[in-house]
Amino acid sequence: MSYSVTVQELIDQLGRLPGIGPKSAQRVAFYLLKAPPEDALRLSRAIAEAKEKVSFCDRCFNLSEGGEECAICRDPRRESRLLCVVEDSQDIVAVERTQEFRGRYHVLQGAFSPIDGIGVDQLRVKELMTRVGEEDVEEVIVATNPNLEGEATAALLVKYLKPMGVRVTRLASGLPVGGDLEYADELTLGRALEGRQLLDAGDD
Amino acid sequence: MSYSVTVQELIDQLGRLPGIGPKSAQRVAFYLLKAPPEDALRLSRAIAEAKEKVSFCDRCFNLSEGGEECAICRDPRRESRLLCVVEDSQDIVAVERTQEFRGRYHVLQGAFSPIDGIGVDQLRVKELMTRVGEEDVEEVIVATNPNLEGEATAALLVKYLKPMGVRVTRLASGLPVGGDLEYADELTLGRALEGRQLLDAGDD
Numbered sequence: 001m002s003y004s005v006t007v008q009e010l011i012d013q014l015g016r017l018p019g020i021g022p023k024s025a026q027r028v029a030f031y032l033l034k035a036p037p038e039d040a041l042r043l044s045r046a047i048a049e050a051k052e053k054v055s056f057c058d059r060c061f062n063l064s065e066g067g068e069e070c071a072i073c074r075d076p077r078r079e080s081r082l083l084c085v086v087e088d089s090q091d092i093v094a095v096e097r098t099q100e101f102r103g104r105y106h107v108l109q110g111a112f113s114p115i116d117g118i119g120v121d122q123l124r125v126k127e128l129m130t131r132v133g134e135e136d137v138e139e140v141i142v143a144t145n146p147n148l149e150g151e152a153t154a155a156l157l158v159k160y161l162k163p164m165g166v167r168v169t170r171l172a173s174g175l176p177v178g179g180d181l182e183y184a185d186e187l188t189l190g191r192a193l194e195g196r197q198l199l200d201a202g203d204d
Numbered sequence: 205m206s207y208s209v210t211v212q213e214l215i216d217q218l219g220r221l222p223g224i225g226p227k228s229a230q231r232v233a234f235y236l237l238k239a240p241p242e243d244a245l246r247l248s249r250a251i252a253e254a255k256e257k258v259s260f261c262d263r264c265f266n267l268s269e270g271g272e273e274c275a276i277c278r279d280p281r282r283e284s285r286l287l288c289v290v291e292d293s294q295d296i297v298a299v300e301r302t303q304e305f306r307g308r309y310h311v312l313q314g315a316f317s318p319i320d321g322i323g324v325d326q327l328r329v330k331e332l333m334t335r336v337g338e339e340d341v342e343e344v345i346v347a348t349n350p351n352l353e354g355e356a357t358a359a360l361l362v363k364y365l366k367p368m369g370v371r372v373t374r375l376a377s378g379l380p381v382g383g384d385l386e387y388a389d390e391l392t393l394g395r396a397l398e399g400r401q402l403l404d405a406g407d408d
Contacts (some may be wrong), residue, residue, distance in 0.1 A: 002297060004269045010254040013247040019228050029254070030294060031222045034265065034313070037255050043217040044251040047236060050214045051244045054237055063210045063237065090234060093206060109238070146385050 007033070059131070061107040061124050063089045072105060079103045081138040085128060085157065087111045087145060095143060103141075106131060111149035112156055123153070126158065132166050139167040144189075146173050211237070263335070264296035265311040265328050267293045276309060283307045285342040289332060289361065291315045291349060299347060307345075316360050319366060327357070329364065336370055343371040350377050 003011065007029065015025035032040045054063055057070035064070035072078060072092070082103025086092055092105050108123045120126075132140065142157055144150035158168050174192035175184055184192070206216065211233065219229035236244045258267055261274035268274035276282060276296070286307025292297055296309050312327045324330075336344065346361050348354035358374055365372050378396035379388055389397070 002300075004258070004267070006254050006257045006269060007267060010250045013250040016243070016247075017224075017232050019231060020224075024223050026294060027223060028221050030292065032251060033254060033258055033293075039220070040251055040255045043220075044248045044255075046214045046217040047248040047251075049246055050233070050237060051241050051248075053210045054208070063208070063211060065210060079367050088234065090230060096206075201355075 032052075043070060056107075056109075060105050061109055061127070062092055062105055077102075080135050082134075082141065083131070083137045083139070084141045084143050086143045087150065087153070091143060101141075108144070108153065111144055112153040113149045120156065125157070128157070129160060129164070132161060132164055137166055139169060142170045146171070236407060260311075260313075264309050265313055265331070266296055266309055271393075281306075284339050286345065287335070287339075287341045287343070288345045288347050290347045291354065291357070295347060305345075312357065315348055316357040317353045324360065329361070332361070333364060333368070334376070336368055341370055344375060346372060346374045350375070 003175050010024075010032065011025045011029045014020055014028050015022055017025075020028065032043070035168060038179065054065050056062070057064040057073055058068045059073045060070060062070040068076070079102050082101070083106055084095060084101060084103055085106045085108060086095065087108050089107055090190070092107065093163060095105075106124065106127065106128050108128070110118050110123050112118060112120065112123065128140075131137065140157070140161055142154045144153045144157075154170055161168050172195055173188065174195055175188060181189070208211070214236065214273055215226075215229045215233045218224055218232050219226055221232050224232065236247070241300060258269050260266070261268040261277055262272045263277045264274060266274040266276060271278070283306050286305070287310055288299060288307055289304060289310045289312060290299065291312050291314060292324075293311055296311065299305050299309075310328065310332050312329065312332070314322050316324065316325050318329065332344075335341065344361070346358045348357045377392065377400055378399055379385065379392060383394070
């Protein structure tokens with residue numbers, strides 16, 4: 001005996017999700033089979049509804065609901081001279097949480113990683129260049145992740161954007177606030193040294 | 205900015221699944237949002253379909269599809285004098301894979317664990333006793349997991365079933381086949397010693 005077609009299809013579909021292996025897929029499937037119908041159907045509906053309502057913004061490729069442009073692109077109070085480039089929509093939520101940024105965004109929908117088949121053409125780089133050419137962008141803040149792919153993406157963007165006469169900046173790397181020097185890895189500490197800033201006594 | 209209601213609902217529903225924390229829920233949600241609609245909707249449908257078609261067997265509480273009794277209970281070639289008691293439907297698949305068992309099953313739908321609020325009343329113990337009383341069961345093989353909860357469940361079942369005059373057995377504990385004595389934990393090795401079996405030279 002193995003599982004019925006219906007149960008196997010559920011396990012298979014769950015197993016395709018990222019971070020869910022065959023064992024977890026089976027556990028989740030049985031959880032759903034045992035759960036009250038309304039709970040399981042709420043998940044089923046949430047997926048269907050999200051696919052129906054949520055799409056990507058025509059301009060910045062952030063998630064957008066009920067319209068062609070996302071809420072940030074439609075907001076006239078947002079400064080269009082500042083453009084923050086991120087890898088994914090999730091990163092916008094992280095930057096917004098700082099309440100330090102009032103500009104606009106551009107979502108690349110990934111990071112440069114030729115080994116995974118993600119080249120410039122798979123990212124929204126062409127669209128970024130069009131925006132920089134057409135909108136009155138003065139500064140592009142590259143907020144890709146501080147890892148190998150993110151750094152490669154940043155290097156690539158500088159190469160493309162510099163000739164267009166726009167200022168290209170990168171988020172600072174260094175010690176996380178509340179962190180401990182003793183436990184910092186050597187790369188982070190190296191970056192923190194490299195990017196050290198002058199302390200101002202305040203009275204000169 | 206945080207996520208829209210639709211996206212947040214998707215993240216919340218995914219986060220309720222076992223083994224999926226808030227970060228994984230977010231990653232899975234964004235995977236689904238980015239996936240081709242047909243892929244995401246296949247998962248949505250698989251859940252809805254499973255909840256619609258799959259129920260629990262009236263007799264043994266195994267998963268059952270398209271009927272009140274499961275395929276094993278309906279199979280007349282199954283010996284009803286042997287009853288294998290397991291914690292979950294998944295365990296039936298594991299036992300069936302051995303091709304060593306031709307009896308019937310009874311799924312407890314959990315294991316005795318008062319600390320998690322699972323007492324005798326939450327398990328299908330009453331139904332098991334009714335079956336043992338009504339069907340011509342000669343032996344109940346307790347195949348609960350060899351862990352704390354499984355052992356507690358086994359002890360409980362013996363207490364209830366012995367007075368009914370039925371033979372109650374337990375799966376053997378010991379060294380896994382292909383395992384290494386050196387790496388066996390002391391409990392398993394202790395069990396293997398305790399349950400040691402006489403070697404037969406074959407000629408006496």
